[in-house]
Amino acid sequence: MLMKRQKADERLTLRATHRAVFAQVRQAGTASRAAIARATGLSSPAVGAIAADLLQAGLLEEGDVVDGEGMGRPSRPLQLERRKPAVVAVQIGVRHTRLAALPVAGPTASTWDVAFKTPASAAAFSRRLADAVGALGVREAVVGVSAPGVVDEGTGESLLCPNLKWLTGQNVMGLVGEAFGRRARVCVVQEIRALALGELWAAPARKDFLLVDIGEGVGGAVVVGGQLYQPPLAMSGELGHVPVLGNKRKCGCGATGCLETLVSRSGLVASSGLRDWPTLVEQLRDGEGGALPTWLTGTLDATAAAIAGALNIVGVREVVVTGALGELPATVHEHLAAGVARSAMWARFGTVTCVAAPRRRAAGLVAAAVERILLNVEQMKAGV
Secondary structure (H helix, E strand, C coil): CHHHHHHHHHHHHHHHHHHHHHHHHHHHCEECHHHHHHHHCCCHHHHHHHHHHHHHCCCEEECCCECCCCCCCCECCEEECCCCCCEEEEEECCCEEEEEEECCCCCCCCCCCEEEECCCCHHHHHHHHHHHHHHHCCCCCEEEEEECCEECCCCCEEEECCCCHHHCCCEHHHHHHHHHCCCCEEEEEEHHHHHHHHHHHHCCCCCCEEEEEECCCEEEEEEECCEECCCCCCCCCCHHHCECCCCCCECCCCCECECHHHHCHHHHHHHHCCCCHHHHHHHHHHCCCCCCCHHHHHHHHHHHHHHHHHHHHHCCCEEEEEEHHHHCCHHHHHHHHHHHHHHCHHHHCCCCEEEECCCCHHHHHHHHHHHHHHCCHHHHHHCC
């Protein structure tokens, strides 16, 4: 029993030290082995051995030779692998499914190699995905998948997907893994949580924030201390399903009055009375500089109240907004940001910020695959 416990402790220590070295390189951009040793408190021989493992696994690469520190010899700093694809990112979207083969360094914005319109059934999706994998030319890969709705990230099961109904009850991990081959290693991330991971990956100095995405639906994800919040349940951040007083619209989740029936793309179009989203965007841009329509300010105020309530509960003061509102005039985001600051309790004591950012889902899927699959030290040392 003692021997087993000692081995378990050794494995935990090994995982922690490998993650610490990788995290230091990711946050610094490039780092010498000596700088990593100073930052982590690990010995120089330990850092050298861990760096060798991470280089062999394709997680890191060596940069150009630089002069040694002090009287030291010239050395090659470590950086994230930027050339060889290590992860296939797969976004299952309500309207489109997209794939990209990416290095560990990942993109700072979502860029995709292959895309197709998301079909209306699981069988059709499987066929189209298999074709897309063939076009990408990568099988038996490490795969990070984002899925909409309520997803159990541990099992890969979609528990509820109001905006892509056929996905409900499907095992996303199995569905995608089948297209990539039996040796593929797949992890599944709820789509808004993937965006938060991408924001953290692209801007590691941003440690504490609530990410809110507005698109076909509305969702949120919380990052605290540089870590994505992991809830005990297979759901969190469901801002889109906060009820709005007086809203009589039916939601795809089965409830009445959900926020996303107002502020999603389709909700905004319905409130405007216009034909479609491009027409709404054009009309608002044509009127840029003037007052926003009353129906829109009311929706933004309801959204700001929901966001402020979330800030009051989780105790962070920064909001990152991604998605559809970024296509509208800047005054739309400014109205939302002012409403959040007006309603969030922390604004009475300090500053509450609400910033717009691009979607970085592909980077988030790389981050998830690295953390959950590629930084598995036991498999790394076994050459898996």
